[in-house]
Amino acid sequence: ARTLSFSRAPLSMDDTGAYRYESDGALLVADGIILASGPYAAVRENAPADVIEIDHRPHLIVPGFIDTHVHFPQMQVIGSYAANLLEWLNTYTFPEECRFVETAHAQRIAGHFYDEMIRHGTTTAVAYCSVHKTSADAYFAEALKRNMRTVGGKVMMDRNAPQGLLDTAEMGYDETRAVIADWHGKGRNHVAITPRFAITSTPEQMSAAQALAREFPDLHIQTHLSENRDEIDFTCSLYPEAADYTDIYVRYGLLGPKSLFGHCIHLSEREMDAMSEAGAIAVHCPTSNLFLGSGLFPLKALMRREKPVRVSVATDVGGGTSYSMLKTMDEAYKIQQLLGERLNPFDSYYHMTLGNAEALSLAHKIGTLDAGTDADFIVLNMAATPAMALKAEVVNSLAEELFLLQTMGDDRVVVETYVAGIASKSGLRS
Ligand code: GUN
Ligand code: FE
8 A cells, every 4th residue: 555654743845854655555564563664565575475465555554643632531522512611511521521430331431432533543542531530440441452552541620520520639649549550551551640620620639740740750741721711710810829821730840741731722922931841742622622612723833933832633522523633633724724824734644643642752652654663553545435536536646635635534534443453443333
């Protein structure tokens, strides 16, 4: 098949040095790892004689997509009609997440969650579970069963939510430690320290998160930052001693190179500088930002600052409206259009793959087709629907193919999803 992967961020549309495209390429896979990739003839020559060949011509093989911010307990929240973030949280999201105290429910939704990830070509997700340890147990057990690389965390939240969704500073600490002990490093599981956001954590719980971050410096940290004007005002009123929203997280030692901050739409220059200096990640969630009316994320502007802010891209389901990273980047493209910026297709595909892997400090494992990395890759068909097939008739460059897949594509363009070398989409119930 044809293969495409990135070695660094493309500087422009014409920066062919940023990616590797083989018009007649192949991957050699064994034991869940890519052993070789390159031109078909060369890979074939060095492969064992009895190797099983799977022919994916004329489709395109790219690294599996990575979703750096998604809420696993919000699969039945997606598409809930609300005016804004805080109304949406209080009316739909918090009540729904309360159900994850039940093991059977958490397990059922975890099964659907990875099914949808695979169906949409996402091979690694970074998820928020609910406050209940049961939800994290279900999330990680399901990933282990499927041998998927995953990042996730038990949410810490001890105020400003229904009683059924609250832990305490101490419980948040103890249960996060228990989740780490039970799951971190098992299979391909990574546990993230996950205070939901400053509104739902007391200063005592923020200190507990800080203690965890000190004890486990290698773990990811994830939370929300600067998504909505009312959210920002409420947050700052809860922490009057902080200079701004970002400064709250700084004060609790949560700003660092493994910290993922969902949204970051309305940051001041001072906050952007702080993010940049810490090497923290601003996670862009375009479908969510449009759906909740939160605002327009300055993706390109953040990247080209004198002090650039590291960015990643994500669905934010159930605030987000699609599991598809292609649809996500289609909306990201439109947001940049409204801001007078260009987001070219190579840039987009870099973000969905290597860019997100770099944001997670996992580029040595996922996000490329390099030899020695996880065999997590997908097969894409630009002619998957009648309307796409018609347009595909006039596509005559790789850039146009990528852009067609992004603009009109969703789960239907994903022909196959390989997880640790195993074809996993074809095995899903439909
Ligand atoms: N801020 C705090 N919790 C959430 C959530 O679940 N979704 C979104 N979009 N923002 C949040
Ligand atoms: Fe979110």
